[in-house]
Amino acid sequence: MEKFIFLYRGKDGGHGGLSPDDMQKHMEKWQAWMGGLAKQGIMGDSQPLKPTGKQVSGTKKVITDGPFIEAKEMVGGFTVVNAKDINEAIEIAKGCPIFEVDGKLEVRPIQKMEM
Amino acid sequence: MSESNDNEVNKMVDHLFRHESGKMVAVLTRVFGFSNIEQAEDIVQDTIIRALESWKFGKLPDNPQAWLYRTAKNKAIDILRREKVKHKIVNDIAPLLKSEYTLGFKMNEMFTENEIRDSELRMMFACCHPSISHEAQVSLILKTLCGLSVKEIGNAFLTNEETIQKRLYRTKEKIKTDHISLDYPGADAMQARTYAVLKALYLLFNEGYNSSHPQKLIREDLCEEAMRLAILLTENPKTSYPHAYALLALMCYHASRFAARLDDKGFIVLLQDQNRIQWNKFLISKGNEYLNKASEGETIHDYHIEAAIASAHANAPNYSETNWNLILLLYNTLLSRTQNPVVQINRCLVLGEVEGHEKAISELEQIKGFTENCYYNTSLGEMWMRLSKKEKAKPYFQKALTLTSSNAEIELIRRKLLACN
Structure with a gap:
């Protein structure tokens, strides 16, 4: 068995054009999907991320506001599988x-790091 | 608010707290794991204290049950988010409880009706794990599933708080050392475990029905809880074995006589003297319905026979028109399967109705090693009374009087003794 990380990219939440009902159904599908992973015993840590944050960069440790890239590229969360x-x-x-x-x-x- | 109103609210809340705390402990133990049962109990305790504090001086919420569930759930979620707690959770739903994607959703789901029932069933099965003694099983069920306090359990078993406290402590240690989980037993072990659960519910019911406890209310509560849990078993396809229905039928028949068994002074009224109008017709019809379902299987369990006996009594128009031949036949069948002395005594009493009281006396005298039992002596006394041999009956009642500590029984025997003079 190997460990993989699933990175979810794309705007979280406001999936343009979805009605509140559709959103709820969509959310329930996520629950069912993750429920399935858990049931198979292949789900590790799994967390959603807020769409905001800060970026610290470079030797000068410059702090800038996120989000950092366009919405459809942004990481919305991850699951270890x-x-x-x-x-x-x-x-x-x-x-x-x-x-x-x-x-x-x-x-x-x-990646398993070789010592 | 008037004082009487206040009492009404307290009563309602008591009832609500007892029932809901059992459910919440079951659900939260399912979440945190059987070995973390104290964590579940603490959350429920906190929830109830908070409810008391918030409701005491104000109005009850429109839906008190939902209020309790929401509060307990939020407390549990806070605790589940602690890293220290996370690693302790090792059950099948652990990944969903550790992920912010699914934690809230899963916890909501755990408090839905189906999941509550599933948690209660799992708890029932885990409490009846073979490595836990029968006594401890019943105490644990009362504590976790029925929401009784240690004091109330002690009260029900006519023992002190400390004894129950120790028993529960030892049991919880056992759960940890033996790694007893809330998983359902595998298909091969399922039936045996269901037997164990039924046995515990049978003991629980009998504790309420036969105990000489002075407080009627406590006894009825125990019976009611045993029946509620038995219904849970019959409603689930995994556990709705015919013998579960048989036990439930037996409980219904017995419970139907609750009101008629004691007179208004709290004294025991024997079967032949009971006012059958007071028998609960609804429970008798439920008993008939369940007994019908119990007969669907191939195998016969003691509960089937006991329920059939109770059915013959419950459906008889009066004492003399009881189908004694059938009942005797059923007792003979029961005795061919078990050597229980109480069953032997009961059979002799029925024999008295069918073949005469002399015959009953001679068979009673053949039962060995039971001369120091109160019921054995009152039975012999009663048979002699039926033959109008008061001088023969009297010594048995006198002896029986020294063998019981129950006030209700003492009063009944005193009355019998008076009739002997």
């Missing part, structure tokens, strides 16, 4: 409801 390999991780990712609102899911294997 256990899978056999990248292909299985991708198959798992395909079940994510983010695609219903034209979002993106980035599948990144966690």
